[in-house]
Amino acid sequence: MKFALTILGVNSATPAHERFPTAQVLQVQHQYFLIDCGEGAQSRMSQFGIPRQKIQHIFISHLHGDHIFGLPGLLFSFGLNDRKSAVHIYSPDGLEEMITALLRPMEAILPYPLYFHVLPAGKSSLAFENELLTVTTIPLQHRIPTVGFLFREKERPKNIRPEKIAEYSLSIPQILAAKNGEDILPGDGRIVPNSELTIPAPPPRSFAYISDTIYDESIVPLIKEVDLLYHEATFCQDLAEYATATKHSTARQAATIAKMAGAGQLVIGHYSSRYQSVEPLLNEALTIFSKTVPGVEGREYEVPYVS
Numbered sequence: 001m002k003f004a005l006t007i008l009g010v011n012s013a014t015p016a017h018e019r020f021p022t023a024q025v026l027q028v029q030h031q032y033f034l035i036d037c038g039e040g041a042q043s044r045m046s047q048f049g050i051p052r053q054k055i056q057h058i059f060i061s062h063l064h065g066d067h068i069f070g071l072p073g074l075l076f077s078f079g080l081n082d083r084k085s086a087v088h089i090y091s092p093d094g095l096e097e098m099i100t101a102l103l104r105p106m107e108a109i110l111p112y113p114l115y116f117h118v119l120p121a122g123k124s125s126l127a128f129e130n131e132l133l134t135v136t137t138i139p140l141q142h143r144i145p146t147v148g149f150l151f152r153e154k155e156r157p158k159n160i161r162p163e164k165i166a167e168y169s170l171s172i173p174q175i176l177a178a179k180n181g182e183d184i185l186p187g188d189g190r191i192v193p194n195s196e197l198t199i200p201a202p203p204p205r206s207f208a209y210i211s212d213t214i215y216d217e218s219i220v221p222l223i224k225e226v227d228l229l230y231h232e233a234t235f236c237q238d239l240a241e242y243a244t245a246t247k248h249s250t251a252r253q254a255a256t257i258a259k260m261a262g263a264g265q266l267v268i269g270h271y272s273s274r275y276q277s278v279e280p281l282l283n284e285a286l287t288i289f290s291k292t293v294p295g296v297e298g299r300e301y302e303v304p305y306v307s
């Protein structure tokens, strides 16, 4: 029942100081979701043991190179490995055109279906849904159309109280009905209310991915009480004016958003190459939000399972 983020690349703009541009993988149980795909993502996947063939859904925040230059190589590798299962890519408009233009002169034909899903950048919308989770976009203010993503587990069934199974001699169908919230008729004319039979399911786990963006408090309601928040922190506060001019955030601003949202934990990243050590960024964020940790490539950030 894993819900964990692995960072593949945590730098902005260019590779530097042994850090790669932006890419992450969220594992939800047995499923792997790739979020942005900067240069180097493939080698980092191999290095960190991410099973790349299990990736079926790729979420791209925007079309700046530090978030997509690893994508053509990954799509080619899928083909070279004779992949047959479909790949779905979700992004603001323009990515299909870009990838198609790259494939055409090579006369390359991928041996698997590739689907592009265009996300509206100016409003929050449902990007993806399956049996485990939903992915909702978060409109971000950057130099080109950009979205963040909120991954949220679906409600799990209620837990049955074991002693009630024996007390009412519950059958398997009755147990399943109770887990889905129904009252039970044990057969003696009584109605046993669901609240007596079950324990509420623990709240669904969530992860929000915010990169790249100017400081923007309007996103706070969309990420309220998120368990794990990744927020870009490209610069320290002394470069706040430059951050605003380039539509990025400072570490202090990232921490302020995390605090306002009541996030369970903040992971900062998208570091500028001017910082060889990320200590100044981390220390600055910690003055505002104590539950801040640095984004480190290869490190796993897990939201624990509560049973």
Ligand SMILES: [Zn+2]
Binding pocket: 012, 013, 022, 064, 066, 067, 212, 270
């Ligand atoms: Zn970027």
Ligand SMILES: [Zn+2]
Binding pocket: 062, 064, 142, 212
């Ligand atoms: Zn960007």
